[in-house]
Amino acid sequence: MSRLTDSSELQEALSLFQDLFEEQRHAKGFAGPIGRNLEKGPVMGPDVAAAPAEVLTQAPLPTVPVIDETEGEFRGDRLENVLFAMCRRGGFTGAVVSDGAGLPLAVYNSPVDNDRIAAFTSVLGDAMAKAGLFLEQHGAEYISMDINYEDKVVVRRFVYAEMEMYLLVLCAQSMDERAEVEMSIEQIVSILG
Amino acid sequence: MGRILTVASQKGGVGKTTTALNLGYTLARLGHSVLLVDADPQGGIAIASNLKKKTDAGLVNLLRGDASAEEVVATTRDGSMSVVGSGVATPADTICIEDAARDGSLRLTIEGICGGYDYVFLDAPAGVGGIVTSLLGVSDGVILMLRCRTLVLKSLPIFLKLLREVRDQHNRDLQLEGALVTMWNGGNELERQTLKELEQSVPEALFFRTVIPEDDNFEHASIKAVPVILLPGGRETARPYLELAMEMKERELLRGIGGDADEQTDGLF
Numbered sequence: 001m002s003r004l005t006d007s008s009e010l011q012e013a014l015s016l017f018q019d020l021f022e023e024q025r026h027a028k029g030f031a032g033p034i035g036r037n038l039e040k041g042p043v044m045g046p047d048v049a050a051a052p053a054e055v056l057t058q059a060p061l062p063t064v065p066v067i068d069e070t071e072g073e074f075r076g077d078r079l080e081n082v083l084f085a086m087c088r089r090g091g092f093t094g095a096v097v098s099d100g101a102g103l104p105l106a107v108y109n110s111p112v113d114n115d116r117i118a119a120f121t122s123v124l125g126d127a128m129a130k131a132g133l134f135l136e137q138h139g140a141e142y143i144s145m146d147i148n149y150e151d152k153v154v155v156r157r158f159v160y161a162e163m164e165m166y167l168l169v170l171c172a173q174s175m176d177e178r179a180e181v182e183m184s185i186e187q188i189v190s191i192l193g
Numbered sequence: 194m195g196r197i198l199t200v201a202s203q204k205g206g207v208g209k210t211t212t213a214l215n216l217g218y219t220l221a222r223l224g225h226s227v228l229l230v231d232a233d234p235q236g237g238i239a240i241a242s243n244l245k246k247k248t249d250a251g252l253v254n255l256l257r258g259d260a261s262a263e264e265v266v267a268t269t270r271d272g273s274m275s276v277v278g279s280g281v282a283t284p285a286d287t288i289c290i291e292d293a294a295r296d297g298s299l300r301l302t303i304e305g306i307c308g309g310y311d312y313v314f315l316d317a318p319a320g321v322g323g324i325v326t327s328l329l330g331v332s333d334g335v336i337l338m339l340r341c342r343t344l345v346l347k348s349l350p351i352f353l354k355l356l357r358e359v360r361d362q363h364n365r366d367l368q369l370e371g372a373l374v375t376m377w378n379g380g381n382e383l384e385r386q387t388l389k390e391l392e393q394s395v396p397e398a399l400f401f402r403t404v405i406p407e408d409d410n411f412e413h414a415s416i417k418a419v420p421v422i423l424l425p426g427g428r429e430t431a432r433p434y435l436e437l438a439m440e441m442k443e444r445e446l447l448r449g450i451g452g453d454a455d456e457q458t459d460g461l462f
Contacts, residue, residue, distance in 0.1 A: 009347040014394050016353035020369050021396040023360070084446070088439050091432070093223055111224050150428070174428060 075191060079106030082187045090180035092171040093151065096121065097188055100164035111170060121166050124155040146173055158185050160192050195226070195311040197303075198370060199328045202338040203352035204345045205319035208375035209338050210237030211411055211421075213316040215434040216336075216441075218420035221273035223438060225311040228266070230303060231279040232328055233318040234287040239278030241415055242269075251280020255302050256293045262306050277306060294327035303331050321355040329359040334370035341374060341384040346391070371444070373437070375405040403437040 083095040083106055094109035102122030104110075110117045124143050131140035141157040147170075154169045154177055167185055171177050200213045213229055221227040231238035232252060239251065247267035254260035260280075268275045281287055293299035307313045315328045329335060335356065339345060360367045372395075378384050392400070410430040414421040422431035 007343075007347060009350055013346065013349035013353060016350055016357065017395045017399055020353065020356065020360075021399055024368055088443060091435055091439070109224055150422070172428060 076106050078191045079188060080108055082106075082184055082191065083108035086169075086180050086184040090169075090171065090177055091175060092169050092177065092180070094170045095184075096166075096168040098122075098166050098168065100125065100166075102166070105165075117168065120153075121155060121168050124153075124168075125157060125164065125166050128155075128157050154181065156181050156185065158189070160189050165192075195307075195313060196334065197307055197313045197315065197332045199315040199317050199325075199332040199335045200338065201317040201325055201328070201335055201352070202319060202345075203321055203348050204340075207319075207338040207340050207345060208405060208411075209233075209319070210241050210316050211415070212336065212338060212373065212375065212405065212434075213238060213314045214241050215420050215422070215431060216437055217312065217314045218274055218422065219431070219434045219438040220312050220441075221269075222422075223442075226309065227274045228277065228307065228310040228313045229274065230277045230306070230313060230315045232290070232299075232303070232315050232324060234279055234281045234290055234324075235318065238276060238316045239280075241418055242276050248278070249280065249282070251278035252299075252302070253280040253286045253289050255280075255306070256289055256298060266306065275310070291323055294323035297327075299324065299327045300331045303328070321351055326355065326359060326363075329356065329367055330363040332364070332367060334368040336370045337372040339372050339374050340376050341387040341391070343387070346387065369399065370441070371401040372399055373401045373403070373405065376407045377404040378407050401437060401440055403433050403440050405433050405437070 079097055083097065086092065087095055087108055094107075094111055096104050096108075096110055096117050097106045098104045098118060098121045102118040102120075102125065104114050104118055104121075107114060107117070112120075124145070128140040128143060132138040143155045144152055145154075146152045150172060151170060152173045154171065156167045156169075158165050158167065165188075167181060167188065169177055169181060200209045200216075202209055210233070217227045217229045229238050229242070230252065248265065250260040250265045252265070255262065255265055255277075265277050265280065266275050267277070279286075279290070281290070290299065293302065303313075303315065315332065317325045317328050337352070337356075339349075356367070356369060374388065377388075388404075408421075408430045410421050410424055410427050414424050414427065414430075417424065420431070421427045422434075424430070
């Protein structure tokens, strides 16, 4: 069955799409998708072999730009790329990497200004340090706090070059953020190093 | 001024208003300042957001000069998003907007209220009439709403021709932000086949990879006149809009636009 290719209206639409796309690509560049997400339907990768040959020859599929999180001229840019990619993968709202004093090294979509996020990270970091003092347990490195009915803040403490650092993530309460957070810490440490 | 995006389609009932409201609200939750403008004389956004609780005045009152911008821009209770209704109450009001589209005052009025926002979403009426043309003329981008239904797809050429015409004659900067598949029913073999053929035939970059599934929660949200995430149990239904918002941000970053909005936002708290 080839309903699209049998329809003159759709052929015309496809041709117009191709024209618009080519114009846009030449005018400003165009960001392409990385892969369709059909959670409630089947996952459909491009089936090039099954595509009508005459349509494929009209215009090749665009080259899809890929973000390399470790690229960037400055360390801060690279860290922000890591945060951005983490948020994109995990569906998080925002993230911050800060040093032991709470000073932000990189921020992606902080819900408040940097001073306040620094102060808040510092408070949660202190709370983790107090766990060692009061509870005599020195492995505290993770705090998750519900901040309203929908969202939570997570702070993960990690050590780089004998300095305490924090990764703060803002996300929905239903999310299991741990895997993404751990993966991103590895990337952050490699960039800092 | 931030980005002005028109949510449009040549067909009605494809989820334009739902998308403008839920995508706008999602971007607001992400910390952006967002304005929704109901440019549809049928008043989709105004109804979907229960704007009447705040004000009856809207775009048409601005056009007539009998209300100021401050009087028609209503901000949501949590302060995250602002909405301008159409203000249409009579057939004469609809004609007023159409006349304003023809004489250019609609465009000027919309430009006048868009300052200070990171994103402005214009909820367009269905079709390719003067109002839509005028909205496209003032927009940076258009989100084209599609259902994987034959009649929707077969009527695409006329909208794409309008898009080309507006870009050629009125607004060289207008971008097709992407085509968004909505009301997706993955269990329907015909829809799957249609989407597959589309994907194979159209440049991949033109489609958002996110699709919006059909879900009764959207109807429930419309009844309660709220974004779907505010419904009990609505978070999963709203998740595709979070993905869409992230995808938009991703595209902006890759295109080098969107600028400093991320770093200078006032958030939810």
